[in-house]
Amino acid sequence: MVPRIAVTGPPGVGKSTVVSSVVDRLRAGKMKPGGVLARDRRYKDRRTGFELLDLASGAVGILADEMGSGPQLGKYRVHPEDLDGIGAAAVQGAIKCDIVVVDEIGPMELSSRKFVSAVELALASNRPMLVVLHEWSNHRLARKIRGSFQVIVVTRENRDALVEEIARAIRPGRG
Numbered sequence: 415m416v417p418r419i420a421v422t423g424p425p426g427v428g429k430s431t432v433v434s435s436v437v438d439r440l441r442a443g444k445m446k447p448g449g450v451l452a453r454d455r456r457y458k459d460r461r462t463g464f465e466l467l468d469l470a471s472g473a474v475g476i477l478a479d480e481m482g483s484g485p486q487l488g489k490y491r492v493h494p495e496d497l498d499g500i501g502a503a504a505v506q507g508a509i510k511c512d513i514v515v516v517d518e519i520g521p522m523e524l525s526s527r528k529f530v531s532a533v534e535l536a537l538a539s540n541r542p543m544l545v546v547l548h549e550w551s552n553h554r555l556a557r558k559i560r561g562s563f564q565v566i567v568v569t570r571e572n573r574d575a576l577v578e579e580i581a582r583a584i585r586p587g588r589g
Contacts, residue, residue: 416540417584420519420547420559421576423568429546432568432576433517436544437469439581440513446470448508449515449536450501452477452523452546463490464522466497468504469515475500478522485525498528505532513542513584519556520548530555537562542584 421429430452437447448470455463455476463479475496476482482491501523508514514536516523523529533555536543547559559565564583568576 417542418563419543419580419583420545420563420565421568421580422547422549422565424549427568427570428573429568430517432573432580433515433544433546435577436580436584437515439577440584443581443585445512445585447513447515448504448511449513449517450504450508451515451517455479466501466504468500468507470504470507470511473500473504477501487521487525490522492522492525494526497523497526502526502528502532505529505536509536509539509541511541513544514539516543516545518546518548519553519559520546520551524551524553524555544580544584 421432423429434451440447451467451469452464453467454461455465464477466475466477476493477497478490478492480489482493484492484494505516516533519533545559547556566576
């Protein structure tokens with residue numbers, strides 16, 4: 415059975431940092447991750463939005479920021495053109511990689527039908543997956559992941575130890 419792991423927890427606890435660190439470990443072990451990471455966009459010490467990083471190609475786009483014309487979630491507006499063109503494309507392309515990484519399955523990303531479809535394609539594949547799952551999402555895709563993945567709650571106390579634990583669970587020949 416292929417490993418399928420979802421990390422969840424409250425905002426700011428370090429879910430994306432855990433996933434990014436796991437990706438670094440897997441790369442060091444010669445695995446090729448694909449998919450998308452969401453990273454903070456900052457101006458001085460203030461978060462101004464989020465960018466998307468395609469792990470396979472290195473392409474970067476804007477997921478959401480305080481400007482833009484897409485759907486508004488809190489103080490941020492989603493950039494549907496980058497979410498579809500970079501985010502969804504990265505997840506769909508990741509099916510050809512050793513592992514599919516999706517950061518995050520949350521309200522911003524779920525506003526895109528193309529993104530949801532790409533994640534559904536990845537779920538239907540036989541690829542290992544590592545996803546960040548929004549803590550309170552009740553979207554059908556989030557429910558499906560909760561029901562079929564190993565779900566790990568990230569806390570400030572366990573986040574550092576989780577990196578090696580998750581990387582070990584995903585690496586081939588893990589026993």
